[in-house]
Amino acid sequence: MSPLIFFPIPKDGESAMSLIYRCAIGNGISTNQFLLDAHNHQRNSMISVLWKAHAACNLLTSHSSFEPHEKASIQACFFTPSGPSSRSGINVAGVSFAPSVVRTDLALCPGCAREGFLNQMHAFNFSDVCPVHGELYIEKCPECKNKLEWRSINNYFCPCGFDLRLTPTVLANNHTSQLLSTALNNKDTQFFTTFIAAMTAMSFAHTCDNRSFILESCTKIATGNKTFFFRELEKLQDRFPSLHRRALLAPFLLSANPTLSQYAKEYYFSACQTRPVSHAANCQCGELVFESEEIKLIFGSNENVMALRNEHRCVYSSSRRTIRKTFQCPELCKTLYSHKDILWERDDTPAEPLHEFExxxxxxxxxxxxxxxxxxxxxxxxxxxxxxxxxxxxxxxxxxxxxxxxxxxxxxxxxxxxxxxxxxxxxxxxxxxxxxxxxxxxxxxxxxxxxxxxxxxxxxxxxxxxxxxxxxxxLPYSSGLITFNIASERLRMPVKDVAELVRLGILKTAPGPIRRGRSHREYCTEEGMRNALIWREKHLSVSEVDEATGCDSRIIHSRFINTGYIECIWLERAYITLDDAKKINEHYRNYITTTSLYTKFRVSKSVVSGLIDAKKITPLPLCHPDSINGHTVLRLDEVNNILTEHRKSQRKISTQPKTTKPLRRIYSHYLTTPATLQSIAQSIGIESSITRK
Known part of the structure; x- marks a missing residue:
């Protein structure tokens, strides 16, 4: 391998693939040769080459005269994992994404190729138009019609000899791409979190002819503006005028993104929709694809879904890569029109955002x-x-x-x-x-x-x-008085626990209005609710700690609460501070008691006692800060290693061949003499074995 003489410095918004192409062009070698030299003649996929840990990134930053900030700017163009592994998330230009949003094949803008460097947006599969030049990305060579082989492109020439910079210009609206590019440059993580959630919710309507519409809608929704959300849902409703809005809102209502879920709920109650009088023949509602949870929400229950399947022969389909099932219903508009659990309004009123939505x-x-x-x-x-x-x-x-x-x-x-x-x-x-x-x-x-x-x-x-x-x-606003039931909902606590908060003085109350034949009734004050919400944010119930840490509620009580290892606040239920919850999680991950050891690893008490007596397992001393009164605490990693070795030794003993025991010596007796045995055999009419011998 000859040493490189040209090392590119990244330009604003340049992609890692563009740096590889520019380095190969500047050094007069092919892209393929550059990659083979960088990785010891091993071939890799396009995605693996674009990672910061790949040899291509190391080669581009190997110039001895590079300043630290110059190396950092080159490394920033490459991908890094945003979680424990690349499967959990991928970091691109400082923003975390799911790995599925990155293209696996090359797509490039002819305008970028003419300028000599590619904008980073060409790496995402949700970007179809270059934000700089407004040209559609090409994925195939216009001359040979073959897919662009990223490794075989040299100075933007296809292997067939066609100069990709001479591709006819096809302009498109790049407003959506510009918004996405600006958010990426600003490292707006919240924008892309909402954008990906909106794309996931809109996946039920993905078809080839409305991809640009969905991208534009999701980009506007990602801004977090409630009015934009309402207007984009109205546009979607206009495409399916006879479809009940709960079918369009179901994916948003079930979305894990709280903003989309809240906006969808408000849209549902703000809009009014009358029962349609006809169903258009060209309506594409039968092509909409829903997941099982979404279709269950649309039709109300599993029983309704099963009846629907029997009556209308609804189509179920599943993907090979995932185990989730999708659901299609032919003429979905008609089915919802006649469904008994779907309520229609008396007039058509567009949805308008409310200042206060409760x-x-x-x-x-x-x-x-x-x-x-x-x-x-x-x-x-x-x-x-x-x-x-x-x-x-x-x-x-x-x-x-x-x-x-x-x-x-x-x-x-x-x-x-x-x-x-x-x-x-x-x-x-x-x-x-x-x-x-x-x-x-x-x-x-x-x-x-x-x-x-x-x-x-x-x-x-x-x-x-x-x-x-x-x-x-x-009542909830002007007077500042809130009922115990509403307080229970907001605090995520039983009503009895709300009453206990009142008794402890955390939640203040005031007498409500006098009603005929009734005495004064106590209500929670607005100031008291604020104090109670602050208290609730700092405390978790035992069931919530169980769900967050995986430590069973019984273990939390027996190991940590009853022994005094942590402080506990008893209302109707037990509540633990966030610091104590972290303490429980840390202890549960690193230690185990002998009581839990018997059930978790299925070993007898005698085995554990023998290992402790042999000092193969050392319990924590009582002076240790993680020791628990009344329990023998062991280190979990030490227990795992010792028990693994113990089981291996037991298997070796069980697989050794058994030695045959020597036969017992038969002492002579008057009944065992040959003469006696022969006489006995003749008396019963058989021939003695001694005689046969």
């Missing part, structure tokens, strides 16, 4: 309306109160705005009786000529009567207003 479950909504959760479920099923199951849990969700809207337009008969102050006869007379809305969930269920407020007599409406009806809709 999601409530049906229990919290019942608390605000002064009724039962069962009644709220019936109101939602009738359509009078807007609500839906927005995840695969059993709880139905609604919003504070929808509760306020219902409270402004309707009144339950039970509410009128409780808050009006009229006698039964007076109410019967006032409501005699009014036609209430009767709701029945089943044929023989008791009717739930609901009156429209505008139809109620003026005197009755004034009485209801004087009874502090508005306290219900302003």
């Amino acid at each position: 999601l409530l479950n049906h229990i919290a909504a019942a608390e605000l309306l002064g009724t039962t959760p069962k009644t709220v479920r019936r109101l939602i099923s009738s359509g009078l109160l807007k609500g839906a199951k927005l995840d695969n849990s059993s709880r139905i969700a609604t919003t504070l705005g929808e509760v306020n809207k219902f409270n402004d337009n309707y009144a339950l008969k039970s509410e009128i009786i409780r808050k009006s102050g009229f006698s039964n006869n007076e109410l019967r007379t006032l409501l005699l000529n009014l036609a209430p809305i009767a709701i029945r969930t089943t044929r023989y269920a008791r009717k739930l009567l609901v009156y429209q407020r505008k139809h109620l007599p003026e005197d009755l409406r004034q009485r209801l207003d004087r009874r502090n009806m508005n306290i219900l809709k302003h």
